Amino acid sequence: xxxxxDPGLLELRIHGVRNTPPHRMLQTTPSRVVSTRGDALAGxxxxxxxTAGHRVEAYAxxxxxxxxxxxxxxxxxxxxxxxxxxSLAPFGLVNTAYWSRHQLGTGPTSAPAGAGVPGGPGxxxxxxxxxDVIGRxxxxxxxxxxxxxxxxxxxxxxxxxxxxxxxASRGGWVRDLLxxxxxxxxxxxxxxxxxxxxxxxxxxxxxxxxxxxxxxxxRGPRDREPDAGRPDGDATPAPAAAGPAGPPPALARRxxxxxxxxxxxxxxxxxxxxxxxxxxxxxxxxxxxxxxxGWPAEPLARSWVVVVVLGAVVTxxxxxxxxxxxxxxPRSRTPVLHWVLLAAGAGVxxxxxxxxxxxxxxxxxxxxxxxxxxxxxxxxGTPAAPVEGGGGGLAVVGVxxxxxxxxxxxxxxxxxxxxxxxxxxxxxxxQGPFVFAALACGFALVLSFxxxxxxxxxxxxxxxxxxxxxxxxxxxLLALAALLxxxxxxxxxxxxxxxxxxxxxxxxxxxxxxxxxxxDEAPVVSTAARAVWASxxxxxxxxxxxxxxxxxxxxxxxxxxxxxxxxxxWLAGWPVLEQAWPVLRAAxxxxxxxxxxxxxxxxxxxxxxxxxxxxLLWDLMCFLPTQAHPYGPPCYSExxxxxxxxxxxxxxxxxxxxxxxxxxxxxxxxxxxxxxxxFHLSARGMPAARFRRLGLVSYGTQVRRYFGxxxxxxxxxxxxxxxxxxxxxxxxxxxxxPLLAGEVRREADAGWTPAPGSPGPVPGHLWExxxxxxxNLYRPNDPLGFTVRYGAAWPADGMxxxxxxxxxxxxxxxxxxxxxxxxSAAYARAVRDVAGRL
Numbered sequence: 001x002x003x004x005x006d007p008g009l010l011e012l013r014i015h016g017v018r019n020t021p022p023h024r025m026l027q028t029t030p031s032r033v034v035s036t037r038g039d040a041l042a043g044x045x046x047x048x049x050x051t052a053g054h055r056v057e058a059y060a061x062x063x064x065x066x067x068x069x070x071x072x073x074x075x076x077x078x079x080x081x082x083x084x085x086x087s088l089a090p091f092g093l094v095n096t097a098y099w100s101r102h103q104l105g106t107g108p109t110s111a112p113a114g115a116g117v118p119g120g121p122g123x124x125x126x127x128x129x130x131x132d133v134i135g136r137x138x139x140x141x142x143x144x145x146x147x148x149x150x151x152x153x154x155x156x157x158x159x160x161x162x163x164x165x166x167x168a169s170r171g172g173w174v175r176d177l178l179x180x181x182x183x184x185x186x187x188x189x190x191x192x193x194x195x196x197x198x199x200x201x202x203x204x205x206x207x208x209x210x211x212x213x214x215x216x217x218x219r220g221p222r223d224r225e226p227d228a229g230r231p232d233g234d235a236t237p238a239p240a241a242a243g244p245a246g247p248p249p250a251l252a253r254r255x256x257x258x259x260x261x262x263x264x265x266x267x268x269x270x271x272x273x274x275x276x277x278x279x280x281x282x283x284x285x286x287x288x289x290x291x292x293x294g295w296p297a298e299p300l301a302r303s304w305v306v307v308v309v310l311g312a313v314v315t316x317x318x319x320x321x322x323x324x325x326x327x328x329x330p331r332s333r334t335p336v337l338h339w340v341l342l343a344a345g346a347g348v349x350x351x352x353x354x355x356x357x358x359x360x361x362x363x364x365x366x367x368x369x370x371x372x373x374x375x376x377x378x379x380x381g382t383p384a385a386p387v388e389g390g391g392g393g394l395a396v397v398g399v400x401x402x403x404x405x406x407x408x409x410x411x412x413x414x415x416x417x418x419x420x421x422x423x424x425x426x427x428x429x430x431q432g433p434f435v436f437a438a439l440a441c442g443f444a445l446v447l448s449f450x451x452x453x454x455x456x457x458x459x460x461x462x463x464x465x466x467x468x469x470x471x472x473x474x475x476x477l478l479a480l481a482a483l484l485x486x487x488x489x490x491x492x493x494x495x496x497x498x499x500x501x502x503x504x505x506x507x508x509x510x511x512x513x514x515x516x517x518x519x520d521e522a523p524v525v526s527t528a529a530r531a532v533w534a535s536x537x538x539x540x541x542x543x544x545x546x547x548x549x550x551x552x553x554x555x556x557x558x559x560x561x562x563x564x565x566x567x568x569x570w571l572a573g574w575p576v577l578e579q580a581w582p583v584l585r586a587a588x589x590x591x592x593x594x595x596x597x598x599x600x601x602x603x604x605x606x607x608x609x610x611x612x613x614x615x616l617l618w619d620l621m622c623f624l625p626t627q628a629h630p631y632g633p634p635c636y637s638e639x640x641x642x643x644x645x646x647x648x649x650x651x652x653x654x655x656x657x658x659x660x661x662x663x664x665x666x667x668x669x670x671x672x673x674x675x676x677x678x679f680h681l682s683a684r685g686m687p688a689a690r691f692r693r694l695g696l697v698s699y700g701t702q703v704r705r706y707f708g709x710x711x712x713x714x715x716x717x718x719x720x721x722x723x724x725x726x727x728x729x730x731x732x733x734x735x736x737x738p739l740l741a742g743e744v745r746r747e748a749d750a751g752w753t754p755a756p757g758s759p760g761p762v763p764g765h766l767w768e769x770x771x772x773x774x775x776n777l778y779r780p781n782d783p784l785g786f787t788v789r790y791g792a793a794w795p796a797d798g799m800x801x802x803x804x805x806x807x808x809x810x811x812x813x814x815x816x817x818x819x820x821x822x823x824s825a826a827y828a829r830a831v832r833d834v835a836g837r838l
Contacts, residue, residue: 016668
């Protein structure tokens with residue numbers, strides 16, 4: 001089917017998480033791609049000599065999310081940068097947990113987007129409504145404090161490496177380099193390494209943030225596209241139709257894509273806690289000596305107690321401040337209290353360093369952190385035998401206990417976040433913040449374990465600190481048990497997928513003949529049908545992301561509890577642990593090296609094309625502004641959304657007598673960005689008449705099944721005017737039916753209708769903006785492609801079309817899954833159909 005002939009139509013294609021290059025989006029060769037606007041990170045391209053009857057542009061944004069930007073450092077430098085990106089991943093997951101909450105703000109607000117309202121308590125500045133709303137709400141403070149705990153875990157890992165390993169007798173070449181230094185001076189010097197590590201995180205997060213800051217436009221011939229020859233009915237902008245009273249969706253708030261720039265306020269607080277906690281860990285390393293000296297002790301012992309107490313007080317004060325509502329307005333100044341806390345944290349660290357320099361009897365910790373061949377006994381409390389693991393050992397136990405308590409609080413808060421009758425319509429029955437926060441903790445622990453193992457190898461001693469072995473043992477045993485249960489579920493689901501194979505194969509064969517026409521040789525058709533059917537079975541396993549994430553979160557919580565209990569028992573000197581030491585040592589070492597293997601494997605798989613680690617995860621957790629952690633990976637949408645909005649407005653801006661139209665084409669994550677663009681156009685006041693010239697074609701999307709359930713306040717069914725998705729089947733052969741007809745039938749049989757208390761579409765929902773100008777393509781064998789069930793009201797008939805499950809035009813039969821939608825006949829029909837509605 002030929003494309004529509006309309007010079008006034010702009011088809012703007014936005015790729016998904018696989019970072020499809022422009023020439024593939026434009027279905028041409030790389031030599032024919034012409035960049036029309038943009039830079040090395042993102043921009044628009046078109047094909048030279050295109051035969052399409054309308055303008056087709058490709059917008060590439062993948063390098064915003066994955067480009068390291070430091071190729072001049074060589075392989076060693078690039079590996080260091082990649083390791084730094086790994087350390088940002090837990091903070092990004094905390095940000096994901098923040099946006100998965102079920103209440104943004106403290107209640108309904110009818111103030112229009114962009115209206116000035118008072119800022120947070122005690123702040124005293126005027127700011128946009130969006131800054132006040134997204135900084136408040138159920139679980140907002142808890143998630144932010146959990147982010148602070150992850151910063152403390154990072155600092156604890158760094159201090160363990162610097163003080164309990166490098167500064168101790170097992171310091172290897174570092175110890176040899178500083179052999180002539182007194183123990184106190186060596187400790188004081190290496191105490192600066194954790195501060196440098198945190199500073200590196202803050203710098204990396206800051207310099208990698210890219211916002212859309214366009215300069216003066218040169219309106220040359222390059223930006224003047226041909227007119228369509230029809231009168232433009234939008235010469236005089238008309239105000240958009242007013243919707244029902246109530247707050248607009250979060251995506252429709254004008255300042256949304258600027259709030260990430262205001263994270264410097266929260267960054268000052270995290271810096272204060274990092275400094276204070278480093279000083280605290282310095283003091284915790286002297287706890288055995290202070291306990292052995294008795295009380296009242298000599299002045300230096302009392303000084304160490306003061307350092308520990310002051311460090312704990314400053315850290316707690318930072319936590320209390322972060323727990324309060326935060327208003328991250330980039331135009332406002334950082335409160336004086338934040339700077340006071342930063343100065344106090346620095347004072348604690350300076351005091352700890354001073355005590356280290358004055359403490360001539362600081363022990364070398366000979367053998368205190370080395371894993372012996374026989375089980376070490378409990379701490380003796382003598383100056384020559386400090387607590388196993390030094391101050392880092394006590395600190396890691398404290399941080400782990402804090403993480404367990406915070407995850408427990410999120411569980412309790414999530415239990416009442418969503419009314420009982422609506423819990424099936426959201427992921428994990430309303431426990432989204434807990435699940436993402438638990439995954440962040442698990443990722444952070446894996447990185448901590450890996451860092452300690454790698455540091456020991458670099459220092460020339462492969463034996464990890466004893467307490468980390470104990471921690472890894474508890475985490476590994478409990479987490480492995482939970483994940484084995486998940487594996488059993490997967491095996492049962494795979495075996496169930498073989499039932500009814502003959503009938504399914506016949507249906508697949510019939511569909512292939514319908515899509516491709518009669519084939520000459522029946523055996524070829526049968527082989528192709530079997531290949532498509534096998535791809536559907538594989539897709540049914542990979543579609544269990546929600547189930548898998550829930551099990552993984554439970555495994556992390558169980559592992560954290562076990563680690564905290566075993567770590568505390570070890571420090572308390574429980575005799576029973578001596579009998580279990582061989583098992584603990586084997587499990588702990590296995591867990592530590594498994595963490596290293598996981599990190600190395602991920603790094604190797606993501607080392608191509610200067611990609612950031614775990615590119616898919618990166619794209620998913622960075623599309624919303626950073627709000628829960630100041631050192632999290634930057635939000636690429638801060639540039640993508642305003643940049644695409646400007647392109648659309650430039651195209652639709654009246655020039656002469658032409659009438660322009662825009663068809664957004666979004667693949668996978670590209671649809672999420674396209675939806676953000678549509679709501680941002682609404683926030684910027686695009687007239688309703690111009691909105692009627694916008695259409696949308698999507699393919700391979702997860703917006704209803706995943707994003708709508710994971711982020712109900714941002715992309716939920718009331719916002720997108722879709723039928724809410726039911727929960728996936730955990731044990732069935734398919735988590736959701738692969739075909740639209742089966743999906744509707746299963747929901748009808750199960751009585752899946754919105755409960756009486758379910759919210760209807762919110763004011764400014766998608767149907768009010770887009771109407772019926774959206775067609776979605778899906779494939780039953782696409783592990784990431786689902787229906788959207790878009791409609792004006794529930795129940796909706798939907799506008800979903802099944803695309804053929806093979807690559808049209810391929811030399812040999814090739815099964816198409818998540819890619820090759822653009823080559824399908826269904827895509828060409830969808831473009832013509834939607835263009836006809838504009």
